Amino acid sequence: MLKFVLTVLLFMAILQPALGATDGQPGAEAVQAALKEIIAELAENQITDARYSEELRAEIKRQRDFIVPTLIAAGPLKALKLLDSAEPTPDRRVDRFLAEHEKTSFEWTISQDEEGVVRLLVLAPPRVPATKDEKQTALAGATLTELIGELRDGTISEARYSKSLMKEVREQRDFIIPTLAAAGPLKTLKFLNSTQSEAEQPIHQFLAEHETTKFMWTISVNAKGVVTLLILQPGN
Numbered sequence: 001m002l003k004f005v006l007t008v009l010l011f012m013a014i015l016q017p018a019l020g021a022t023d024g025q026p027g028a029e030a031v032q033a034a035l036k037e038i039i040a041e042l043a044e045n046q047i048t049d050a051r052y053s054e055e056l057r058a059e060i061k062r063q064r065d066f067i068v069p070t071l072i073a074a075g076p077l078k079a080l081k082l083l084d085s086a087e088p089t090p091d092r093r094v095d096r097f098l099a100e101h102e103k104t105s106f107e108w109t110i111s112q113d114e115e116g117v118v119r120l121l122v123l124a125p126p127r128v129p130a131t132k133d134e135k136q137t138a139l140a141g142a143t144l145t146e147l148i149g150e151l152r153d154g155t156i157s158e159a160r161y162s163k164s165l166m167k168e169v170r171e172q173r174d175f176i177i178p179t180l181a182a183a184g185p186l187k188t189l190k191f192l193n194s195t196q197s198e199a200e201q202p203i204h205q206f207l208a209e210h211e212t213t214k215f216m217w218t219i220s221v222n223a224k225g226v227v228t229l230l231i232l233q234p235g236n
Helices: 028-043 054-062 064-074 132-152 163-183
Strands: 077-089 092-101 105-112 118-124 186-196 202-210 214-221 227-234
Touching (some): 028 077, 028 092, 054 118, 132 214
Antiparallel strands (some): 077 092, 092 105
16 A cells, blocks of 8 residues: 655544635635646646745655656646645644545645745545544644644744643753654654543653654644653654
8 A cells, every 4th residue: 555655644643624724824725726736746746845844844855756657657637626625733723634546545635825935736546534642643643744844943833732741841941842853854743652540631652753853742732732741752
């Protein structure tokens, strides 16, 4: 079975469709048009650097020897349909599309910032609808992927964290930031397991594989998308 991921995110969030723009984010119709252009470009072995964030652009180029022949073998794109949209954070929307080609179909998950720069791009085979637990895992994975990128760049967004966790993050920033910077770019983020806290809030564990090392992350995200637990440990 084909399973190809352009970015480190291996999960797809499935919520109700949202066609309009959200807090300055491109609307789903604009995102769909951009994705259609991206698919056409990649099928022709073209990468428009300005479309992507620096990290995503590097990841696409790293995997282009697989992307291009995969899309060529699929044949011409016949239809591109919005499946659903999710909001991992109040200012971030993730859209999922079904791309129907002449010989096969793919699901694309994409997210753009307010300037139209693509920061998330996932290509995978069509899948069955996600369960509630899978949705929670997907949102946790999406949030953690963004947090790792922000912390590697020395950025701490207070709105992402609960007040108590924000205090811990600030106290440990002199360790976290240089540690992640030294680890190099994030290559893959693999889901390990989920448990429930005493308050019945999901707690997820992921293995983050970087260029030079691995880490295990434990994360919990509440119903409002706020991170209430975040633990960084050496990976096995």
